[in-house]
Each structure stands twice: as C-alpha cells, then as structure tokens.
Amino acid sequence: MNVDLFDFELPPERIALRPASPRDHARMLVLDGDATRDLHVHDLPSQLRPGDLLVFNDTRVLPAQLEGRRGEAKIGATLHKREGPRRWRAFIRNAKRLREGDAIDFGHGVVAVAGARGHDGSFALDFASDEPVELLLERAGTMPLPPYIASKRGTDARDAEDYQTMFAREAGAVAAPTAALHFTPGLMTALGQAGIGHATLTLHVGAGTFLPVKAEDTDQHRMHAEWGRIDRATADRLNAVRASGGRVIAVGTTSLRLIESAADEGGTIHPFEGDTAIFITPGYRFRGIDGLMTNFHLPRSTLFMLVSALMGLERMQAAYAHAVAADYRFYSYGDASLLLPER
Template identity: 75%
Template sequence: MDVDLFDFDLPPERIALRPAVPRDAARLLVLEGAGPKEGQGVMRDLHVADLPGVLRPGDCLVFNDTRVIPAQLEGRRGEARVGATLHKRIDLRRWQAFVRNAKRVRPGDRIDFGAGVIALAEARDEEGGYTLFFEGEEPVELLLDRAGTMPLPPYIAGKRAVDARDREDYQTMFAQKDGAVAAPTAALHFTPDLIARLEAAGVAVEKVTLHVGAGTFLPVKASDTKDHRMHAEWGSIDAAVADRLNAVRESGGRVIAVGTTSLRVLESAADAESARVRGWTGETRIFITPGYAFRVVDGLMTNFHLPRSTLFMLVSAMMGLERMQAAYAHAIAQGYRFYSYGDASLLLPGG
C-alpha cells in the first residue's frame, strides 16, 4: 500500500509532554463495531477510568511486562560529543545502539559516558549505528542506572529535557523484566485501583513480554508498505498464559491487547491453522497492515500514533483505514492528547 495513505496533519500542541494525573484520568476514545467510516459503528468519548463499565465479564486484558532501562547515554570520544541510544541486547555486555555524531567514531574507539562507564565501539552496522561493548565486570544494568537517562521519544525529548519524573512516569505498573528502550505506553494509564476494579468486574489480566526497541520510533522511509523492513524485537509468552487465553476465547470472552507490543506478541505466537495461542519465545518482525487477518486478538487498547507510522498502519488493519482517519480527525478536533504520554483509544471491531 502507498505509505502516503497513512499520513495526516497533527497540530504540535496535541503532542503530550507529560502524562495525565492520575494516570487513569486520561481520555479514552472507544470505537466499537465494524465499519470503515465515521457514522458506522459506535464512537464514544470516555476516560480510562471508565473501562470496568465498558468491558464485559470474561474479557481478558493482556499487558506487556517489559521494563524500560535508562538506555540513553551521552559521552565523549576524545573531544567529540557522542550520543547513544541502546536498542537491542546482543549478550551480557554488548548492545546494538543508534549513535549520534557517528562520523566521529571508528571501530575500536572507546566512548566515555561518565560515572565510570566506558564502552568500546566494535562493529558499525549498515544503518550507521554500532555494537557497543561495555567494559568492566559490573552488570550493564547497573552501569546504565548510573550513567543513563530514560530514552524518551524524540517528539518529547526534542521539546523538553528528560528529568527525574520520567524515571517513574515512563514506566508501567507491570514493569518487571529489564530490556525495553521504549515504554509499552498504553499500559501507562493503569493504576492498582483500576486493575482491582476491572478484576471485580470479571475482567482477567495476563502478561506477556516484548522488549520494545528504539526502532519503533523510526519513520517508514519506503513509499510502499511492502518495501518496509521492521526491526526485530524479542518477545515471549508462557505456555500456561497461552492456555488461559485460549480458554478465554473458548468461553466467549475477548482477548484485548493493551498496546501494540502485546498484540504483536500474541499474533506472533498464534498458530496459523488453529488460531490458538502457543507458548513462544523468539524474535518477531511481524508487520501488520490493512488486509491482515487477526488470529487471536479481539481488540486493542492503544495510544494515538504518528502519521505514516507502522503503528497507525496496525490500527488501520484492525478497524479500517477510513474509520481510523475519521477517528483521528475526531480526536484532534476534540483536543485529545497524542503519542506516548497522551490519551488512549479502545478498538473493538466485533463490538
């Protein structure tokens, strides 16, 4: 498909620079039922705190339990200032990184990130980044806690400085497994009180893992979606969780992914023939565009995404491109806040 089809104009003031307080006070645009255009299906303006009254007993929300690491580093190679954003772990001491001012770095150079954190630039990749080897014996996680900052998306970091609040704001209540360099942002809206109210309403909660990479923020440079290559991300779903999700669907409940990252794990773990979820661990490059037949996901809660992004393509695959264009136009007109710290949508194509 032509990537231009997924473009739209977003006023800069619609980009959220801080999350809602409390988290579940964020607005929620609910789209229910099939129909590609505005006026077909149902569209409601609610708040995240209203979820217990929107979902049905027997439904299941699936969250991503990855934990964002402080993967943004600023350092020097000699007199040259060098920035690095880690985006994929290779082994215990090596990470692939996008490097700013990479022309000043050569293989074999040592980059001093301060606080006693030094990395060796090993191999340069085809996109201009590097494999970084972190020297010393301390776990890399401890080094990053000391020298790194939270890797806020460029549309936030370009407008204000990262600060201490972001260490908490850019982490979900489900964060357990270190490895993400971007938050699964739809889950940022949840609080322990909201989860308790959902469970009291008969809505189940399950967790999967996808370590979100910085590639999620890269623009689609191809003019046609068939020419775009997704970055690989590591994910996992436990076999017992898969069995419980299959039981939810068999009993008439809906499996609703909270965030596109959870959705990508579930669809990567789905058996093509039986449409059942399996226990699974591995890398996924799944790229979902209109025409994709969802196997196990019945709905999606997600934030509002960038124009021309793979994530806007994904939501258009679920609800139809024209329907999502109309929904985003409505959200812009009604003052919804966009992107990582912004408001949310709930997409229920089956109603």
C-alpha cells in the same frame, strides 16, 4: 500499500509532554464496531464484558539514553536491542566521528567500545567492566524519552516514574509499552470486580519503534526485531478465554504483535520465545486478539498502519480527525483509544 495513505496532519500542541494525573483520568476514545464514544480510561470496566482478558507487557524500561565522548567528540547513544550479556546495538548521534574499535567514555566509570555498524546505521557497543550492564546504565543513563518529547524538553526525575508502567518487571526495554501507563491499582481492582481478568507477557520494546517509515510502499519497509516471550501457562490461559467466549484485549501494540507472532493460522496461541519482526498492515487477518487498547500514533508510522489493519483505514482516519478536533492528547504520554472491531 502507498505509505502516503497513512499520513495525517497533527498540530504540534496536540503532543503530550506529561502524562495525565491520575493516570487513569486520561481520556479514552472508544471505537466499538461502528459506535464512537468519548470517555476516560477509568470507564474501561464498563466498556468490556465479564470473561474478557486484558494482556499487558511487563517489560521494564532501562535508562538507555547515554551521553559520552570519544576524545574531543561528543557522542550520544540510544540503546535499542541487546545482543549479548555485554553487547547492545545503539543508534548513535554524531556517528561520523565514530569508528569500529573506538572507546566511548560515558562518565561514571562507564565505557563501551564500538563494534560493527549495521545495515540500519546502528553500532554494536560492548560495555567494559564486570558489573551488569543494567547497573552501568543506572549510573550513567537517563530515561529514553521519545524524540517528539525529548526535542521539546529535557528528561527529568519525574520521567523515571512517569515512563514506567505499574507492571514493569522484566528489564530490557528502551521504550515504554505506553498504553499500560494509564493503569492504576484502583483501576485494576475495578476491572477485577467487573469480572475482567488480566495476564502478562514480555516484549522488550526497541528504539526502532520510533523510526519513521522512509519507504514509499509498505512492502519495502523492514521492521526492527524485538525479543519477546509468552510462557505456556499464559498461552493456555489466552486460548481458554477465547474458547469460553471471552475476548483477548491486547493492552498496547507490543502485546498485540507478540500474541499475533505466537498464534497459528487457526488462532491457537503457542508458547513463544525469541525475536519477532512482525509488520501488520491492512489486509492482515488477526488470529490471536479480539481488541486493542492503545495510544494515538505518529503519522506514516507502522503503528498507525497496525490500527488501520484492525479497524479499517477510513475508520481510523476519521477517528484521528475526531481526536484532533476534540483536543485529545497524542503519543506516549497522551490519551488512549479502545479499539473493538466487529467479531
């Protein structure tokens, strides 16, 4: 499909620079079949049914933004995928000043040596020291806010909490599964009282999620791989919910993509552990999920293509036009949408 079909105009003032407070007071646009409703996240229990199951991504965001020097040259690095105990791939700013074998000093006793450059322009970085890389990042790194926020303000202490979900447990992401940022303990209690369950899986979100689609046709775009895991108990539970008539609602496109990667043609979800580079565009037949809660996405992005595959391109174009006109807040710290297609 032509990538231009997924373009839309977004006024810069619609980009949220801070999350709503409290988190579950963010607005929520509900697309339920043909119906459209303007609500808030704390209304979620009334929009789902007893027996439904929400699936959250329990990945934890690392402070994966680094600033350092190679000699006199300033070098910025955004880690995006672990390749080994001490090796990460990273997108590099001022990459023209970096060569394979160069050492980058990120301060605080953190040094990495540049390895081979990949097809996407990223470098492998091998971290020195015997300490776990996670400890090195805690010393030298900052939270990797998306470019559309970082270009408008600096990262600060608030982001260490704001850019982490209440489910964050498995360290390894360099971007937050932002739909889950809206959830609070109080909302989870209300959902449980309404008979709505929840489960977790792990997908370590990479910085590639923010890269624009530069190809003219979706068939020419290559997705970045991300590592994920669904254990057997979780897969069995998701299958049991659907078998009993309940719906599996993915919270975030990361949860959705991993479930779809683990589902077979018949809709059975299997245990999964490994990389996925699934790319979902209109025409895709969803196999493992029945709905999605997600934030509002970038124009021409793979994520806007995904929601258009779920609800229909014209439906999502109209929904986003409504969201812009109604002053919804967009992107990672913005408002939510609940997408429930006809079954």
